[in-house]
Amino acid sequence: MNTSNMDAQALLAGLDLEALARLNQRLDLGALVKAAAGMSDSQLKGLTRLMSAAPEKAPSLPTPDADFFGQMDTLTQAQRDFAGEVRGFMHTHVAPVMNEYWNRDEFPRHLIPELKKHDFMRRIWNEDGSRTPDATIMEGLFTMEACKVDVSTAVFFGVHAGLAFASIALGGSDAQKAEWLPRMLDMDVIGAFGLTEPEGGSQVSQGMRTTCKRDGDSWTLRGQKKWIGNSPFSDFTVIWARDVDTQEVRGFIVRTGTSGYEVEKIEGKTALRIVENGLITLTDCRVPDTDRLQNVQGWRTTAEVLKLTRAGVAWQGVGCAMGAYELAAAYAQTREQFGKRIGEFQLIQNHLVHMLGNVSTLFALCLRLSHMADAGDMRDEHAALAKVVTAARCRETVALARETFGGNGILLEYGVAKHFADTEAIYSYEGTNEINTLVVGRAITGLSAFV
Numbered sequence: 001m002n003t004s005n006m007d008a009q010a011l012l013a014g015l016d017l018e019a020l021a022r023l024n025q026r027l028d029l030g031a032l033v034k035a036a037a038g039m040s041d042s043q044l045k046g047l048t049r050l051m052s053a054a055p056e057k058a059p060s061l062p063t064p065d066a067d068f069f070g071q072m073d074t075l076t077q078a079q080r081d082f083a084g085e086v087r088g089f090m091h092t093h094v095a096p097v098m099n100e101y102w103n104r105d106e107f108p109r110h111l112i113p114e115l116k117k118h119d120f121m122r123r124i125w126n127e128d129g130s131r132t133p134d135a136t137i138m139e140g141l142f143t144m145e146a147c148k149v150d151v152s153t154a155v156f157f158g159v160h161a162g163l164a165f166a167s168i169a170l171g172g173s174d175a176q177k178a179e180w181l182p183r184m185l186d187m188d189v190i191g192a193f194g195l196t197e198p199e200g201g202s203q204v205s206q207g208m209r210t211t212c213k214r215d216g217d218s219w220t221l222r223g224q225k226k227w228i229g230n231s232p233f234s235d236f237t238v239i240w241a242r243d244v245d246t247q248e249v250r251g252f253i254v255r256t257g258t259s260g261y262e263v264e265k266i267e268g269k270t271a272l273r274i275v276e277n278g279l280i281t282l283t284d285c286r287v288p289d290t291d292r293l294q295n296v297q298g299w300r301t302t303a304e305v306l307k308l309t310r311a312g313v314a315w316q317g318v319g320c321a322m323g324a325y326e327l328a329a330a331y332a333q334t335r336e337q338f339g340k341r342i343g344e345f346q347l348i349q350n351h352l353v354h355m356l357g358n359v360s361t362l363f364a365l366c367l368r369l370s371h372m373a374d375a376g377d378m379r380d381e382h383a384a385l386a387k388v389v390t391a392a393r394c395r396e397t398v399a400l401a402r403e404t405f406g407g408n409g410i411l412l413e414y415g416v417a418k419h420f421a422d423t424e425a426i427y428s429y430e431g432t433n434e435i436n437t438l439v440v441g442r443a444i445t446g447l448s449a450f451v
């Protein structure tokens with residue numbers, strides 16, 4: 001046996017047999033060895049040199065980034081810094097505990113003082129209830145960054161800093177604003193927003209069953225409110241009720257502990273398990289007239305609050321889809337099947353590109369929506385269409401992301417399952433797909449298809 005044959009033998013003897021067996025599934029090793037046996041000395045020397053050369057360092061793979069078009073670069077430095085601060089908060093404080101709290105069906109209340117330290121709300125609202133010049137962008141960035149990690153955190157914040165705060169900011173008297181808003185900004189008191197009823201959310205503007213009746217200096221509230229986020233631990237809930245005498249919709253600040261006001265936590269949700277939702281029962285609940293929101297102009301004020309917060313819910317779809325995309329892209333770079341990373345398969349790349357297209361489109365849409373809102377140009381139908389599109393494309397994106405994980409996609413520990421589940425709630429609240437579609441349809445045709 002010549003030297004080169006001996007070199008080749010030594011090389012083969014040192015091979016990992018298991019790796020060889022895997023290689024044998026892709027290469028005909030027998031034919032390879034046969035070919036090697038017929039090689040000249042110089043050919044064998046070349047082959048030996050080639051095989052024993054130190055393996056080239058694999059090129060580093062790009063870090064998955066949902067902002068493919070660099071849309072963050074179109075924002076101001078202060079806006080980018082704000083987004084970075086929220087991102088840091090989510091990774092430091094929420095990510096380590098979120099699965100535990102998801103399993104416990106509970107909100108991590110110890111995070112409220114941490115949120116307070118960052119003073120996030122003051123980038124959106126002023127103490128007098130007016131909004132900062134770029135409030136909707138800031139709110140959107142908070143929501144997007146939070147939802148990339150955990151949608152429930154954004155919902156907790158959206159209910160307190162959006163729905164409850166806006167109800168007082170838009171419907172409260174100066175005295176009510178002074179009493180509540182600074183403490184809400186400091187997160188020393190937490191608010192909830194009670195509009196939906198057990199008999200239905202979509203019809204609530206026309207068929208509100210919760211009633212209020214004036215009796216001297218106070219009001220008596222009767223009825224039920226369902227799904228009310230934060231209410232199991234909030235300090236107050238804004239309750240919307242129909243005046244039995246005038247049929248007008250009125251808003252009340254109902255303080256926790258008021259006699260006749262009871263909250264039962266809704267258990268067993270399959271989405272947004274970290275948000276605590278309550279079923280509120282009002283049994284001859286007496287509220288002083290001083291806690292009636294003094295400047296509410298009937299349903300018009302409720303609708304104004306919802307218009308404002310609907311833009312925020314559209315951003316939930318952006319962040320949730322982004323988070324799911326980045327998880328899926330990272331998984332595709334590492335998970336191996338058939339001896340290849342699954343990201344090397346064309347069908348998986350198709351999933352990822354489709355997801356990234358959705359995410360990029362939704363981000364652009366919501367940035368535009370928020371710019372319009374901050375300029376005072378956003379109409380109901382803009383917020384409604386953005387909510388319809390983001391929820392639907394988010395649903396498609398998280399489904400593709402979950403699929404990319406195979407079976408692991410339904411395990412909480414891999415992250416994507418939570419995004420997948422939470423999207424179902426995004427899809428249905430703040431106006432369902434159907435109701436928001438009817439809002440847009442009416443605007444573009446001038447014809448109402450509402451029943």
Ligand SMILES: Cc1cc2nc3c(=O)[nH]c(=O)nc-3n(C[C@H](O)[C@H](O)[C@H](O)COP(=O)(O)OP(=O)(O)OC[C@H]3O[C@@H](n4cnc5c(N)ncnc54)[C@H](O)[C@@H]3O)c2cc1C
Pocket residue numbers: 159193194195196198199200201202203226227228229230271272277425428429430431432433434435450451
């Ligand atoms: C996790 C979660 C959190 C929530 N948080 C709050 C909260 O904090 N405060 C609050 O007040 N509410 C809250 N909600 C309630 C939410 O806003 C309602 O669930 C939503 O408005 C839909 O109402 P519904 O569930 O009663 O469905 P329904 O109104 O019963 O609708 C059922 C289906 O019928 C369709 N439909 C209804 N009417 C029409 C029509 N005219 N044409 C075509 N289709 C129609 C709907 O689109 C939907 O598909 C929350 C809900 C969830 C799931």
